[in-house]
Amino acid sequence: MKTLIVNGTVIDPASGLNRRTNVLVEDGRVAQIGNTPSSAADRVIDAEGLLVVPGLVDIHVHFREPGFTHKETIHTGSLAAAAGGFTAVVCMPNTRPAIDTVETLAQVLETGRRDGLVKLFSSAAITYGIEGSRLTDMESLHQAGAVTFTDDGKTVMDPHLLYEAFRRAAELDVPISSHCEDHRLVDRGALNRGATSRRLGDPGIPALGEELIIARDILFAEETGARLHIQHVSTARGVQLIREAKARGVRVTAEGAPHHFTLTDEQALISGTLAKVNPPLRTARDVEAVAQGLRDGTLDAIATDHAPHTLEEKSLPLDRAPFGMVGLETAVGLTFTRLVHTGLLTAEQAIAKLTSAPAAVMGLPVGRLAAGLDADIAIIDPQKEWVVDPQTFLSRSRNTPFGGMRLTGKTVLTMVRGDIIYDDREGADNPWPADAD
Ligand SMILES: [Zn+2]
Structure with a gap:
C-alpha cells in the first residue's frame, strides 16, 4: 500500500x-x-x-493502568492521544502497583504493544511505591526500558536518597523527571495561594513550594552531573531559575503544560474542581512567564500532564477532589490558539516543542519526519x-x-x-x- x-x-x-x-x-x-x-x-x-508534521510526542501522560482503569486504560489513553495527533507518549509510574519493578514495567510495555495504538514508552519510579523511602533498582529498570525516573505526583524529600538517585541517573545517563513541590509548605491546599484561594476558603499552594524544589534539584543536577527534567513548570520564578541554570551549563530541561500557559487560578471560579491541578493554575504573570519560557527556549517541550479522573471523583468538594485534567485532545488547539496565532511561536517552533524537543529530552527514537x-x-x-x-x-x-x-x-x-x-x-x-x- x-x-x-x-x-x-x-x-x-x-x-x-x-x-x-x-x-x-x-x-x-x-x-x-x-x-x-x-x-x-x-x-x-x-x-x-x-x-x-511528525507524530506528536507527549512525555508526560497518566494512562492509569494498572490499578485505575475506571479513569483511563492504555487503550483509551492511546485513542485520546491519536485524536490529539500524538503518536508517542511517556507514561507516569503512579499506577497501582506503581511502576517500580521490572515485572510491572514489562507488563505496562507489553500492554502498550498489544492495546496501544501509539508508541508507548514508560518512566519508572525513583522510590518503591512512590513512598520516598527506598530506591528502586534503577539499573535493571533502565535496562528493561524505563526512559526516565520520577515519583511524579510527589517529590522525593530525603536528600541522602535523592543524592543517590541522581548519582545513579548520572551513571546510567538517564534523566530524572521532577515533580517539584515541597509538601511541607502546601498543607492540603487545592489552588494557587492568592486572591482566588482566599475567596474560596482554600489554604492555597504557594509558588514558593514549587520553586524551592526546582532550585534544590538544579543543585543536585549540577553536583552530580545528572540530567534533570523539570516537569510542568508553573511559576515565573521557577522559569527564571531554570533559565539561569541553563545559562551556567547545568544539564536541565523543562516542560510547560497547555493549561499553565493558558489559564489563571481564576478559572476555578468558573470551572470549580475541573480547574484543580497540581502544580496549580497560577497568576496572569506566571501564565505569561511560562509562555515566554517556551518562546526563549527555557522550557524545551510542551507536555500535557494528561491526568484523567471521573466526573464523580471531580464532583467532590474542592479540598477532596483529585488533582489533574485531561489534556491530549486539547493540546494542539491550545498551542495554536495561545502561542502560534498570537505570534509568540512560529508554527515550526510550536511543532518542535511537540515533537523533536520532547523526544530529545527523553532520548526517544521518535519525533522526526524523514525518509526511511x-x-x-x-x-x-x-x-x-x-x-x-x-x-x-x-x-x-x-x-x-x-x-x-x-x-x-x-x-x-x-x-x-x-x-x-x-x-x-x-x-x-x-x-x-x-x-x-
Ligand atoms: Zn506532576
Missing part, C-alpha cells in the same frame, strides 16, 4: 524542513519526501492548507475553528476546564507506521478507528 500526502506544508523541525511538498508512505515508512506524482500511489490524502523512518505523522489544520466538547473525547475521562472554549487549530489525521489511527477530515464519516469504544 502506497499512500501519498499531497499539497501540505511539510515540517520536520529536526532537519529544518518547512515547505510545500508531498510525502510518500510505503510499508509503514516514509519512502520519499518530494514531488512524487499522485499516480504513483494507491491512496492520496489531500493536505491543501494543512501542516504535515516510521511514518508516524500528524496532519494539523492550523486554521480550523472548533469548540471543545468533552462529550466527544476518546479518553475515558472528561475532566477538563476547557469545555465550551473556542479554539483555532486542530489535528485532522494521525498515522502510526503508515496506519491511519484517527481521521477527522471533511467527508470522513467516522473519525474514530473501527475498534474505538
Whole structure:
C-alpha cells in the first residue's frame, strides 16, 4: 500500500524542513519526501492548507493502568492521544502497583504493544511505591526500558536518597523527571495561594513550594552531573531559575503544560474542581512567564500532564477532589490558539516543542519526519475553528476546564507506521478507528 500526502506544508523541525511538498508512505515508512506524482500511489490524502508534521510526542501522560482503569486504560489513553495527533507518549509510574519493578514495567510495555495504538514508552519510579523511602533498582529498570525516573505526583524529600538517585541517573545517563513541590509548605491546599484561594476558603499552594524544589534539584543536577527534567513548570520564578541554570551549563530541561500557559487560578471560579491541578493554575504573570519560557527556549517541550479522573471523583468538594485534567485532545488547539496565532511561536517552533524537543529530552527514537523512518505523522489544520466538547473525547475521562472554549487549530489525521489511527477530515464519516469504544 502506497499512500501519498499531497499539497501540505511539510515540517520536520529536526532537519529544518518547512515547505510545500508531498510525502510518500510505503510499508509503514516514509519512502520519499518530494514531488512524487499522485499516480504513483494507491491512496492520496489531500493536505491543501494543512501542516504535515511528525507524530506528536507527549512525555508526560497518566494512562492509569494498572490499578485505575475506571479513569483511563492504555487503550483509551492511546485513542485520546491519536485524536490529539500524538503518536508517542511517556507514561507516569503512579499506577497501582506503581511502576517500580521490572515485572510491572514489562507488563505496562507489553500492554502498550498489544492495546496501544501509539508508541508507548514508560518512566519508572525513583522510590518503591512512590513512598520516598527506598530506591528502586534503577539499573535493571533502565535496562528493561524505563526512559526516565520520577515519583511524579510527589517529590522525593530525603536528600541522602535523592543524592543517590541522581548519582545513579548520572551513571546510567538517564534523566530524572521532577515533580517539584515541597509538601511541607502546601498543607492540603487545592489552588494557587492568592486572591482566588482566599475567596474560596482554600489554604492555597504557594509558588514558593514549587520553586524551592526546582532550585534544590538544579543543585543536585549540577553536583552530580545528572540530567534533570523539570516537569510542568508553573511559576515565573521557577522559569527564571531554570533559565539561569541553563545559562551556567547545568544539564536541565523543562516542560510547560497547555493549561499553565493558558489559564489563571481564576478559572476555578468558573470551572470549580475541573480547574484543580497540581502544580496549580497560577497568576496572569506566571501564565505569561511560562509562555515566554517556551518562546526563549527555557522550557524545551510542551507536555500535557494528561491526568484523567471521573466526573464523580471531580464532583467532590474542592479540598477532596483529585488533582489533574485531561489534556491530549486539547493540546494542539491550545498551542495554536495561545502561542502560534498570537505570534509568540512560529508554527515550526510550536511543532518542535511537540515533537523533536520532547523526544530529545527523553532520548526517544521518535519525533522526526524523514525518509526511511516510521511514518508516524500528524496532519494539523492550523486554521480550523472548533469548540471543545468533552462529550466527544476518546479518553475515558472528561475532566477538563476547557469545555465550551473556542479554539483555532486542530489535528485532522494521525498515522502510526503508515496506519491511519484517527481521521477527522471533511467527508470522513467516522473519525474514530473501527475498534474505538
Ligand atoms: Zn506532576
